[in-house]
Amino acid sequence: MSKFFRKVLKEKGLKVTPQRVAIFEAITHLKNHPTAENIIAYIKKNHPNISIGTVYKVLDSFVENKLLSKVKTEKDIMRYDSVLTNHHHLYCTETDRIEDYEDDQLNELIENYFKTHQIKNFNIQEVKLQITGKFNKSLK
Amino acid sequence: MSKFFRKVLKEKGLKVTPQRVAIFEAITHLKNHPTAENIIAYIKKNHPNISIGTVYKVLDSFVENKLLSKVKTEKDIMRYDSVLTNHHHLYCTETDRIEDYEDDQLNELIENYFKTHQIKNFNIQEVKLQITGKFNKSLK
DNA sequence: TCCTAAATAAGAATTATTATCTTTAAGGAA
DNA sequence: TTCCTTAAAGATAATAATTCTTATTTAGGA
Numbered sequence: 001m002s003k004f005f006r007k008v009l010k011e012k013g014l015k016v017t018p019q020r021v022a023i024f025e026a027i028t029h030l031k032n033h034p035t036a037e038n039i040i041a042y043i044k045k046n047h048p049n050i051s052i053g054t055v056y057k058v059l060d061s062f063v064e065n066k067l068l069s070k071v072k073t074e075k076d077i078m079r080y081d082s083v084l085t086n087h088h089h090l091y092c093t094e095t096d097r098i099e100d101y102e103d104d105q106l107n108e109l110i111e112n113y114f115k116t117h118q119i120k121n122f123n124i125q126e127v128k129l130q131i132t133g134k135f136n137k138s139l140k
Numbered sequence: 141m142s143k144f145f146r147k148v149l150k151e152k153g154l155k156v157t158p159q160r161v162a163i164f165e166a167i168t169h170l171k172n173h174p175t176a177e178n179i180i181a182y183i184k185k186n187h188p189n190i191s192i193g194t195v196y197k198v199l200d201s202f203v204e205n206k207l208l209s210k211v212k213t214e215k216d217i218m219r220y221d222s223v224l225t226n227h228h229h230l231y232c233t234e235t236d237r238i239e240d241y242e243d244d245q246l247n248e249l250i251e252n253y254f255k256t257h258q259i260k261n262f263n264i265q266e267v268k269l270q271i272t273g274k275f276n277k278s279l280k
Numbered sequence: 281t282c283c284t285a286a287a288t289a290a291g292a293a294t295t296a297t298t299a300t301c302t303t304t305a306a307g308g309a310a
Numbered sequence: 311t312t313c314c315t316t317a318a319a320g321a322t323a324a325t326a327a328t329t330c331t332t333a334t335t336t337a338g339g340a
Contacts, residue, residue, distance in 0.1 A: 015306050015317060036296080051320045056297065058318090090262055101259065109253060110269075113246060121276040122230055122239075128270045129250075136261040155286065155337050176327080191289040196328065198287095 005067070012065050022047045023058045027068065088129035101131060145207070152205050162187045163198045167208065228269035241271060 005024050009016050026042045027034070034042075040055050062068040087102040110127050145164050149156050166182040167174070174182075180195050202208040227242040250267055 013317095017306070017318065019319070049320085051322095053298080053321080054319050090259065099262075103257070105257070106253060109249065113249060117243070117245070119230065119241065119271070122271075123273045123276065124271055125273040126271075128272070130268045130270060131259070131262075131264055131266075132268070133263045133265040136263065153286095157287065157337070159288070189289080191291095193290080193329075194288055 008065060008067060014061065014065070019047070019050055019054050020058055022050065023055060023062070024067070027062075088131060090135075091130060091132045092135050099135075101129070148205060148207060154201065154205070159187070159190055159194050160198055162190065163195060163202070164207070167202075228271060230275075231270060231272045232275050239275075241269070 006016055022043050026039045030038055030042055043050055087100045090099040090101050114124055146156055162183050166179050170182055183190055227240045230239040230241050254264055
Protein backbone atom coordinates (compact mmCIF):
# COMPACT_ATOMS: atom_id res chain seq x y z
CA MET A 1 0.00 0.00 0.00
CA SER A 2 2.45 2.63 1.12
CA LYS A 3 5.01 1.00 -1.17
CA PHE A 4 3.01 2.23 -4.12
CA PHE A 5 2.89 5.64 -2.49
CA ARG A 6 6.66 5.76 -1.99
CA LYS A 7 7.18 4.59 -5.51
CA VAL A 8 5.04 7.36 -6.98
CA LEU A 9 6.86 10.00 -4.95
CA LYS A 10 10.24 8.63 -5.98
CA GLU A 11 9.28 8.60 -9.63
CA LYS A 12 8.29 12.22 -9.47
CA GLY A 13 11.39 13.20 -7.53
CA LEU A 14 9.37 14.09 -4.47
CA LYS A 15 10.66 13.49 -0.99
CA VAL A 16 8.94 11.05 1.32
CA THR A 17 8.14 13.12 4.38
CA PRO A 18 6.20 12.21 7.52
CA GLN A 19 3.64 14.84 6.57
CA ARG A 20 3.05 13.31 3.18
CA VAL A 21 2.79 9.86 4.70
CA ALA A 22 0.29 11.10 7.28
CA ILE A 23 -1.82 12.82 4.65
CA PHE A 24 -1.75 9.76 2.44
CA GLU A 25 -2.86 7.62 5.37
CA ALA A 26 -5.63 10.03 6.22
CA ILE A 27 -6.96 9.91 2.70
CA THR A 28 -6.91 6.13 2.52
CA HIS A 29 -8.69 6.00 5.85
CA LEU A 30 -11.27 8.72 5.32
CA LYS A 31 -14.03 7.75 2.96
CA ASN A 32 -16.72 9.78 1.31
CA HIS A 33 -14.76 12.59 -0.25
CA PRO A 34 -13.22 14.45 2.64
CA THR A 35 -12.66 18.17 2.57
CA ALA A 36 -9.25 19.60 3.35
CA GLU A 37 -10.71 20.39 6.75
CA ASN A 38 -11.69 16.75 7.32
CA ILE A 39 -8.20 15.67 6.43
CA ILE A 40 -6.59 18.25 8.69
CA ALA A 41 -8.80 17.22 11.59
CA TYR A 42 -7.91 13.56 11.14
CA ILE A 43 -4.19 14.16 10.89
CA LYS A 44 -4.05 16.48 13.87
CA LYS A 45 -4.94 13.54 16.11
CA ASN A 46 -1.55 11.93 15.59
CA HIS A 47 0.31 14.86 14.19
CA PRO A 48 -0.87 17.91 16.11
CA ASN A 49 1.80 20.29 14.86
CA ILE A 50 1.23 19.95 11.15
CA SER A 51 0.74 23.23 9.36
CA ILE A 52 -2.47 23.81 7.45
CA GLY A 53 -0.56 25.35 4.58
CA THR A 54 1.45 22.15 4.31
CA VAL A 55 -1.70 20.08 4.07
CA TYR A 56 -2.99 22.21 1.22
CA LYS A 57 0.33 22.09 -0.55
CA VAL A 58 0.61 18.33 -0.18
CA LEU A 59 -2.95 17.81 -1.40
CA ASP A 60 -2.19 19.92 -4.45
CA SER A 61 0.90 17.89 -5.18
CA PHE A 62 -1.11 14.68 -4.84
CA VAL A 63 -3.64 15.97 -7.31
CA GLU A 64 -0.84 16.90 -9.72
CA ASN A 65 0.61 13.44 -9.36
CA LYS A 66 -2.72 11.71 -9.83
CA LEU A 67 -2.96 10.22 -6.39
CA LEU A 68 -6.11 12.24 -5.87
CA SER A 69 -8.69 14.07 -7.81
CA LYS A 70 -10.96 16.92 -6.89
CA VAL A 71 -14.70 16.79 -6.80
CA LYS A 72 -16.82 19.72 -7.78
CA THR A 73 -19.04 21.09 -5.07
CA GLU A 74 -21.87 23.53 -5.23
CA LYS A 75 -20.27 26.13 -3.01
CA ASP A 76 -18.23 29.23 -3.71
CA ILE A 77 -16.96 30.77 -6.91
CA MET A 78 -20.30 29.90 -8.31
CA ARG A 79 -21.21 30.50 -11.86
CA TYR A 80 -24.77 31.06 -12.81
CA ASP A 81 -26.77 29.41 -15.49
CA SER A 82 -29.92 31.02 -16.76
CA VAL A 83 -31.00 28.26 -19.09
CA LEU A 84 -33.27 25.97 -17.22
CA THR A 85 -33.73 23.20 -19.72
CA ASN A 86 -32.11 19.91 -18.88
CA HIS A 87 -28.68 20.36 -20.36
CA HIS A 88 -25.11 19.37 -19.71
CA HIS A 89 -21.85 21.24 -19.58
CA LEU A 90 -18.66 21.24 -21.56
CA TYR A 91 -15.68 22.26 -19.43
CA CYS A 92 -12.50 23.33 -21.11
CA THR A 93 -9.32 22.00 -19.54
CA GLU A 94 -7.29 24.94 -20.83
CA THR A 95 -9.51 27.91 -20.13
CA ASP A 96 -12.38 28.62 -17.78
CA ARG A 97 -14.86 28.37 -20.59
CA ILE A 98 -18.06 26.49 -19.86
CA GLU A 99 -20.61 25.83 -22.59
CA ASP A 100 -24.02 24.31 -22.52
CA TYR A 101 -24.60 21.05 -24.29
CA GLU A 102 -28.13 20.02 -25.08
CA ASP A 103 -28.84 16.62 -26.50
CA ASP A 104 -32.29 15.12 -26.21
CA GLN A 105 -31.24 11.85 -27.69
CA LEU A 106 -28.59 11.49 -25.02
CA ASN A 107 -31.05 12.46 -22.28
CA GLU A 108 -33.42 9.80 -23.47
CA LEU A 109 -30.65 7.22 -23.59
CA ILE A 110 -29.67 7.96 -20.00
CA GLU A 111 -33.23 8.11 -18.77
CA ASN A 112 -33.98 4.73 -20.28
CA TYR A 113 -30.81 3.30 -18.89
CA PHE A 114 -31.68 4.23 -15.34
CA LYS A 115 -35.24 3.00 -15.74
CA THR A 116 -33.86 -0.49 -16.11
CA HIS A 117 -30.80 -0.03 -13.89
CA GLN A 118 -31.90 1.53 -10.64
CA ILE A 119 -29.24 2.61 -8.16
CA LYS A 120 -29.57 0.85 -4.83
CA ASN A 121 -30.98 3.01 -2.05
CA PHE A 122 -30.96 6.11 -4.19
CA ASN A 123 -33.76 7.98 -5.90
CA ILE A 124 -32.50 9.91 -8.88
CA GLN A 125 -33.82 13.41 -9.36
CA GLU A 126 -31.48 14.68 -12.01
CA VAL A 127 -28.56 13.47 -14.08
CA LYS A 128 -26.09 15.94 -15.49
CA LEU A 129 -22.97 15.28 -17.51
CA GLN A 130 -19.73 17.09 -16.95
CA ILE A 131 -17.93 16.69 -20.22
CA THR A 132 -14.33 17.76 -19.91
CA GLY A 133 -12.10 18.36 -22.88
CA LYS A 134 -10.74 20.90 -25.28
CA PHE A 135 -12.45 23.27 -27.62
CA ASN A 136 -11.22 23.25 -31.18
CA LYS A 137 -9.79 26.73 -31.51
CA SER A 138 -9.72 27.02 -35.28
CA LEU A 139 -13.43 27.56 -35.55
CA LYS A 140 -13.86 29.66 -32.40
CA MET B 141 -39.69 39.00 -21.19
CA SER B 142 -39.65 41.13 -18.10
CA LYS B 143 -43.36 40.42 -17.75
CA PHE B 144 -42.51 36.85 -16.94
CA PHE B 145 -39.97 38.14 -14.47
CA ARG B 146 -42.48 40.41 -12.74
CA LYS B 147 -44.98 37.62 -12.66
CA VAL B 148 -42.58 35.23 -10.95
CA LEU B 149 -41.69 37.81 -8.33
CA LYS B 150 -45.33 38.59 -7.68
CA GLU B 151 -46.19 34.95 -7.30
CA LYS B 152 -43.48 34.51 -4.71
CA GLY B 153 -44.46 37.69 -2.88
CA LEU B 154 -41.18 39.37 -3.79
CA LYS B 155 -41.00 43.06 -4.52
CA VAL B 156 -40.01 44.32 -7.93
CA THR B 157 -37.03 46.56 -7.26
CA PRO B 158 -34.73 48.36 -9.67
CA GLN B 159 -31.87 46.22 -8.40
CA ARG B 160 -33.69 42.99 -9.17
CA VAL B 161 -34.62 44.25 -12.60
CA ALA B 162 -31.02 45.25 -13.33
CA ILE B 163 -29.71 41.90 -12.20
CA PHE B 164 -32.28 40.08 -14.26
CA GLU B 165 -31.31 42.12 -17.29
CA ALA B 166 -27.64 41.46 -16.71
CA ILE B 167 -28.25 37.73 -16.60
CA THR B 168 -30.31 37.69 -19.76
CA HIS B 169 -27.61 39.70 -21.49
CA LEU B 170 -24.51 37.88 -20.22
CA LYS B 171 -23.94 34.49 -21.71
CA ASN B 172 -21.62 31.67 -20.84
CA HIS B 173 -22.25 31.23 -17.15
CA PRO B 174 -21.21 34.49 -15.57
CA THR B 175 -19.75 34.66 -12.12
CA ALA B 176 -21.21 36.99 -9.52
CA GLU B 177 -18.27 39.24 -10.33
CA ASN B 178 -19.19 39.31 -14.03
CA ILE B 179 -22.72 40.25 -13.13
CA ILE B 180 -21.63 42.95 -10.73
CA ALA B 181 -19.29 44.45 -13.32
CA TYR B 182 -22.04 44.55 -15.93
CA ILE B 183 -24.60 46.13 -13.63
CA LYS B 184 -22.22 48.76 -12.31
CA LYS B 185 -22.11 50.33 -15.76
CA ASN B 186 -25.69 51.55 -15.48
CA HIS B 187 -26.17 51.19 -11.78
CA PRO B 188 -22.90 52.26 -10.15
CA ASN B 189 -24.21 52.43 -6.61
CA ILE B 190 -25.54 48.93 -6.29
CA SER B 191 -24.22 47.06 -3.28
CA ILE B 192 -22.35 43.82 -3.80
CA GLY B 193 -24.17 42.21 -0.92
CA THR B 194 -27.43 43.00 -2.66
CA VAL B 195 -26.28 41.29 -5.82
CA TYR B 196 -25.42 38.15 -3.90
CA LYS B 197 -28.71 38.18 -2.05
CA VAL B 198 -30.70 38.73 -5.23
CA LEU B 199 -28.85 35.94 -7.02
CA ASP B 200 -29.62 33.61 -4.15
CA SER B 201 -33.27 34.53 -4.29
CA PHE B 202 -33.32 33.92 -8.04
CA VAL B 203 -31.83 30.48 -7.53
CA GLU B 204 -34.44 29.74 -4.86
CA ASN B 205 -37.15 30.84 -7.24
CA LYS B 206 -35.78 28.83 -10.14
CA LEU B 207 -34.92 31.76 -12.34
CA LEU B 208 -31.32 30.62 -12.21
CA SER B 209 -29.28 27.63 -11.34
CA LYS B 210 -25.76 27.25 -10.14
CA VAL B 211 -23.02 25.44 -11.96
CA LYS B 212 -20.40 23.49 -10.13
CA THR B 213 -16.85 24.64 -10.68
CA GLU B 214 -13.61 23.06 -9.67
CA LYS B 215 -12.57 25.81 -7.34
CA ASP B 216 -12.84 26.26 -3.58
CA ILE B 217 -14.28 24.10 -0.83
CA MET B 218 -12.86 21.18 -2.65
CA ARG B 219 -13.50 17.66 -1.67
CA TYR B 220 -10.98 15.01 -2.50
CA ASP B 221 -11.49 11.72 -4.18
CA SER B 222 -8.92 8.99 -3.79
CA VAL B 223 -10.46 6.47 -6.12
CA LEU B 224 -9.00 6.95 -9.53
CA THR B 225 -11.15 4.63 -11.56
CA ASN B 226 -13.59 6.22 -13.93
CA HIS B 227 -16.60 6.68 -11.73
CA HIS B 228 -19.48 9.04 -11.20
CA HIS B 229 -20.95 10.75 -8.18
CA LEU B 230 -24.21 10.64 -6.34
CA TYR B 231 -25.01 13.94 -4.67
CA CYS B 232 -27.62 14.03 -1.96
CA THR B 233 -29.99 16.99 -2.10
CA GLU B 234 -30.64 16.80 1.63
CA THR B 235 -27.20 16.30 3.10
CA ASP B 236 -23.67 16.94 1.92
CA ARG B 237 -23.12 13.28 1.27
CA ILE B 238 -21.32 12.36 -1.93
CA GLU B 239 -20.93 8.74 -2.95
CA ASP B 240 -19.08 7.12 -5.77
CA TYR B 241 -21.02 5.32 -8.42
CA GLU B 242 -19.21 2.89 -10.66
CA ASP B 243 -20.99 1.34 -13.59
CA ASP B 244 -18.99 -0.10 -16.45
CA GLN B 245 -22.05 -0.83 -18.50
CA LEU B 246 -23.06 2.83 -18.29
CA ASN B 247 -19.53 3.96 -19.15
CA GLU B 248 -19.59 1.80 -22.20
CA LEU B 249 -22.98 3.09 -23.23
CA ILE B 250 -21.81 6.69 -23.01
CA GLU B 251 -18.53 6.00 -24.71
CA ASN B 252 -20.27 4.34 -27.62
CA TYR B 253 -22.78 7.14 -27.81
CA PHE B 254 -20.10 9.80 -28.20
CA LYS B 255 -18.21 7.69 -30.74
CA THR B 256 -21.12 8.09 -33.09
CA HIS B 257 -22.23 11.54 -31.89
CA GLN B 258 -19.22 13.81 -31.76
CA ILE B 259 -19.62 17.27 -30.27
CA LYS B 260 -18.78 20.02 -32.75
CA ASN B 261 -15.46 21.72 -32.12
CA PHE B 262 -14.87 19.81 -28.91
CA ASN B 263 -12.57 16.91 -28.10
CA ILE B 264 -13.88 14.93 -25.17
CA GLN B 265 -11.36 13.82 -22.58
CA GLU B 266 -13.66 12.66 -19.85
CA VAL B 267 -17.35 12.33 -19.13
CA LYS B 268 -18.60 12.27 -15.57
CA LEU B 269 -22.14 12.08 -14.34
CA GLN B 270 -23.46 14.13 -11.48
CA ILE B 271 -26.44 12.20 -10.29
CA THR B 272 -28.48 14.23 -7.86
CA GLY B 273 -31.17 12.75 -5.69
CA LYS B 274 -31.97 11.30 -2.31
CA PHE B 275 -30.53 8.39 -0.44
CA ASN B 276 -33.01 5.92 0.90
CA LYS B 277 -32.55 6.29 4.63
CA SER B 278 -34.08 3.04 5.79
CA LEU B 279 -31.08 1.01 4.74
CA LYS B 280 -28.40 3.55 5.63
C1' DT C 281 -50.61 59.65 1.35
C1' DC C 282 -49.16 56.75 4.95
C1' DC C 283 -47.36 52.59 6.97
C1' DT C 284 -44.88 48.44 7.44
C1' DA C 285 -42.41 44.73 6.10
C1' DA C 286 -39.11 43.75 2.88
C1' DA C 287 -35.14 45.20 0.52
C1' DT C 288 -30.88 47.79 0.06
C1' DA C 289 -26.36 49.91 1.31
C1' DA C 290 -22.16 49.92 3.60
C1' DG C 291 -18.85 47.78 5.50
C1' DA C 292 -17.22 44.33 8.96
C1' DA C 293 -16.65 39.43 9.47
C1' DT C 294 -15.89 34.90 7.95
C1' DT C 295 -13.93 31.08 5.55
C1' DA C 296 -11.25 28.52 2.50
C1' DT C 297 -7.23 28.95 0.31
C1' DT C 298 -2.78 30.86 -1.30
C1' DA C 299 1.50 33.34 -0.74
C1' DT C 300 5.65 34.69 1.65
C1' DC C 301 9.46 34.00 4.13
C1' DT C 302 12.21 31.60 7.45
C1' DT C 303 13.59 27.26 9.31
C1' DT C 304 14.04 22.34 8.95
C1' DA C 305 15.12 17.93 7.22
C1' DA C 306 15.26 14.31 3.25
C1' DG C 307 18.32 11.92 0.92
C1' DG C 308 22.25 11.85 -2.32
C1' DA C 309 27.37 12.60 -2.30
C1' DA C 310 31.79 12.46 -0.09
C1' DT D 311 28.21 8.32 8.78
C1' DT D 312 28.45 13.12 8.12
C1' DC D 313 27.78 16.90 5.19
C1' DC D 314 25.37 19.62 1.86
C1' DT D 315 21.88 21.13 -1.11
C1' DT D 316 17.44 21.97 -1.98
C1' DA D 317 12.82 20.69 -1.47
C1' DA D 318 9.57 20.76 2.10
C1' DA D 319 7.46 22.36 6.31
C1' DG D 320 6.00 25.86 9.63
C1' DA D 321 4.09 30.23 10.85
C1' DT D 322 1.54 33.66 9.65
C1' DA D 323 0.03 37.38 6.54
C1' DA D 324 -2.68 38.13 2.49
C1' DT D 325 -6.37 37.32 -0.61
C1' DA D 326 -10.80 36.52 -2.52
C1' DA D 327 -15.40 35.22 -2.58
C1' DT D 328 -19.15 35.30 0.11
C1' DT D 329 -22.03 36.10 4.23
C1' DC D 330 -23.49 38.76 8.07
C1' DT D 331 -24.97 42.89 10.62
C1' DT D 332 -27.20 46.96 11.25
C1' DA D 333 -29.02 51.21 9.87
C1' DT D 334 -31.61 53.31 6.19
C1' DT D 335 -34.67 53.28 2.33
C1' DT D 336 -38.53 51.98 -0.48
C1' DA D 337 -42.26 49.02 -2.77
C1' DG D 338 -46.69 48.48 -2.69
C1' DG D 339 -50.91 47.53 -0.03
C1' DA D 340 -54.25 49.94 3.26
